[in-house]
Amino acid sequence: MFIEKNKSLRNYNTFGIDVTARAFVSVESLEDLRTILKDYTPDEVFILGGGSNMLLTAPIDKLVVHINLKGIEVLSRTEDEVILEIQAGENWHELVMYCIENDFGGIENLSLIPGNTGTAPIQNIGAYGVELEDVFESCTAIECTTGVLRSFSREECKFGYRNSIFKDEAKDQYIITSVMLRLTSKNHKINSSYGAISDVLAKRNIENPTIKDISEAVISIRRSKLPDPAEIGNSGSFFKNPVLSSEEFKKFRSKNPEAPYYEVSATQFKIPAGWLIDQAGFKGKRYGDAGIHKHQALVLVNHGNASGSEIWNLALKIQKKVKEDFGIYIEPEVNVI
Secondary structure: OOOEEEEEOHHHOOOOOOOEEEEEEEEOOHHHHHHHHHHOOHHHEEEEOOOOOEEOOOOEEEEEEEEOOOOEEEEEEOOOEEEEEEEOOOEHHHHHHHHHHOOOEOOHHHOOOOOEHHHHHHHOOEEOOEEHHHOEEEEEEEEOOOOOEEEEEHHHHOOEOOEOHHHOOOOOOEEEEEEEEEEEOOOOOOOOOOHHHHHHHHHOOOOOOOHHHHHHHHHHHHHHHOOOOOOOEEEEEOEOOOEEEHHHHHHHHHHOOOOOOEEEEOOEEEOOHHHHHHHOOOOOOEEOOEEEOOOOOOEEEEOOOOOHHHHHHHHHHHHHHHHHHHOOOOOEOOEEO
16 A cells, blocks of 8 residues: 555546646555555545546645445355345446346446446436436445444445435535445336437347446436546536426426426425526536536536636636526535535
């Protein structure tokens, strides 16, 4: 275990923000992680996973601990289901591809989501009609102050829309070390309900899609809409889609009858934040090296050398204009640090 000094984090965050960590260590075992937690207080460390859901706005004057635990193990298997344990440092999309190759169903709709598996429960990642909680069995996390491992069930994680206990009451108290998923090994529940997926399948003349077909459709859609972080810095969707109450929705629709929406429940309606941002006039705009993607207004991008502060100031500008135009506050999905 080697601790580096004054380490650039440009290659460790998908926005490609060039900020410096006072110290940096990549942890590849629980033993090393426990050693770090024993030698440093929680206030002295900054935990880093895949760097896909963060915007770094200033140098980090702490020890940055990169969670690089690796491994995928089949814990149990029946005729219909399989339970996998995935170490936190495994790349999420590579895990999805592993499951496709082994005919394990349940996360194919979550193809091409950037980041690592350990951070997936924190955000309760979701896309195209599926959320992590749909297949989540449990996760193991280490308590920062004691080094003790604890298991969290799905109920204990208190999942919500892009939310969990790890973003609220247990924030910064635990480090997820592995995730257990319950997946199908046959009779897969194909979810093609999201309109764009069914459109792609129809164009490919696929009437009875496999999980691989679904994955390939999702990858095609994402690549057509979302920029590759390897080509232009971004963190995927920057804002959450706002959820309105029935009363709020009624007022909104009376003024914006053409707006798309999704019914969450009988009393809640989700409005696409990308549509709001587009209507506010930001899609494709560029302010120095900070900008909004030309194909997807929900994605803020770094055209090269934007600072985290420049991107955050742009986000605040967008929030203000959307609030002025629609009376709706759009909340960041990305963690601003």
